Amino acid sequence: xxxxxxxxxxxxxxxxxxxxxxxxFLIVLALGFAGAIFVLDATTExxxxxxxxxxxxxxxxxxxxxxxxxxxxxxxxxxxxxPFLEPGSLRITCPPSEGNQYLYSATYQxxxxxxxxxxxTVSFSNNLxxxxxxxxxxxxxxxxxxxxxxxxCAPRVTC
Amino acid sequence: MRQGxxxxxxxxxxxxxxxxxxxxxxxxxxxxxGLYALTRGTAIxxxxxxxYIAAGAAGSPTGPPATADVYSAIRSxxxxxxxxxxxxxxxxxxxxxxxxxASWPVGVVYVxxxxxxxxxxxxxxxxxxxxxxxxxGFGLGSWRxxxxxxxxxxxxxxxxxxx
Numbered sequence: 135x136x137x138x139x140x141x142x143x144x145x146x147x148x149x150x151x152x153x154x155x156x157x158x159f160l161i162v163l164a165l166g167f168a169g170a171i172f173v174l175d176a177t178t179e180x181x182x183x184x185x186x187x188x189x190x191x192x193x194x195x196x197x198x199x200x201x202x203x204x205x206x207x208x209x210x211x212x213x214x215x216x217p218f219l220e221p222g223s224l225r226i227t228c229p230p231s232e233g234n235q236y237l238y239s240a241t242y243q244x245x246x247x248x249x250x251x252x253x254x255t256v257s258f259s260n261n262l263x264x265x266x267x268x269x270x271x272x273x274x275x276x277x278x279x280x281x282x283x284x285x286x287c288a289p290r291v292t293c
Numbered sequence: 294m295r296q297g298x299x300x301x302x303x304x305x306x307x308x309x310x311x312x313x314x315x316x317x318x319x320x321x322x323x324x325x326x327g328l329y330a331l332t333r334g335t336a337i338x339x340x341x342x343x344x345y346i347a348a349g350a351a352g353s354p355t356g357p358p359a360t361a362d363v364y365s366a367i368r369s370x371x372x373x374x375x376x377x378x379x380x381x382x383x384x385x386x387x388x389x390x391x392x393x394x395a396s397w398p399v400g401v402v403y404v405x406x407x408x409x410x411x412x413x414x415x416x417x418x419x420x421x422x423x424x425x426x427x428x429x430g431f432g433l434g435s436w437r438x439x440x441x442x443x444x445x446x447x448x449x450x451x452x453x454x455x456x
Binding site: 149150153157160161163164167168171172174175178179182183185186189190192193194205208209212213215 | 305308312315316319322323326327330333334337338340341344345348413444445446447448449450451452
């Protein structure tokens with residue numbers, strides 16, 4: 135009797151130990167999956183906002199570069215939103231080193247490309263996913279749009 | 294003897310029920326997150342398309358399109374991609390797309406388009422609550438029982454012409 139009783143208690147203990155071993159793996163898998171999905175979601179959001187912001191380059195007459203850059207940044211900041219994005223990490227740049235003659239050259243050049251890069255950081259530090267995703271993920275997306283063939287010019291700009 | 298065997302069976306059932314609840318929650322939670330991301334992705338893409346339509350028409354003689362025009366352009370995309378919700382148009386209130394409210398019904402996602410002439414911008418918002426399989430527990434921004442928030446807001450500057 136005592137031996138059988140001990141055996142049953144042993145089985146019970148074994149199942150508890152097995153559960154305790156397997157459960158953390160399941161939870162880590164689920165949280166890892168959730169983190170990956172939200173990173174993908176942020177990528178979609180960033181791609182969309184970067185495209186919209188880049189199109190804002192054409193919302194002002196050619197030559198009004200500072201206004202165009204303001205509109206690009208404003209559109210980007212107002213269009214990016216997501217559950218796990220770090221608020222201070224939203225950045226968009228359209229550097230002269232990537233072409234961008236439309237924005238920076240003194241004369242109008244049709245068919246050139248406006249190229250901008252949007253960046254956000256995804257952080258899970260304030261929620262359960264952060265138990266698995268312990269690092270911040272910085273995402274970058276770029277958008278290129280061809281300048282339209284006809285543009286009005288800002289005052290005092292040669293087209 | 295029989296009593297002991299019965300107790301063993303009972304214990305196994307209790308353990309199974311406990312593990313099943315945890316595993317089921319995890320599976321449903323993962324499924325929910327996947328569906329939520331799919332729904333948000335659909336809303337993001339639809340809002341982007343809607344804002345291009347609205348911004349493109351902003352400089353035309355007829356002015357920016359009303360919510361109904363933007364809604365009809367993106368309705369089929371939303372209908373096929375929203376999981377746990379159906380789309381509906383929502384008119385701006387006092388020239389502003391209403392912010393997401395807890396009083397809105399679950400399962401309806403609203404589309405709103407508005408122009409802000411003073412700021413020179415056009416806005417398309419897709420907001421609402423989609424039905425949830427499980428109460429969210431992964432730190433999602435705003436949520437209520439049985440629902441997850443969709444809150445997409447795109448703003449672009451409408452074209453400005455030189456004097």
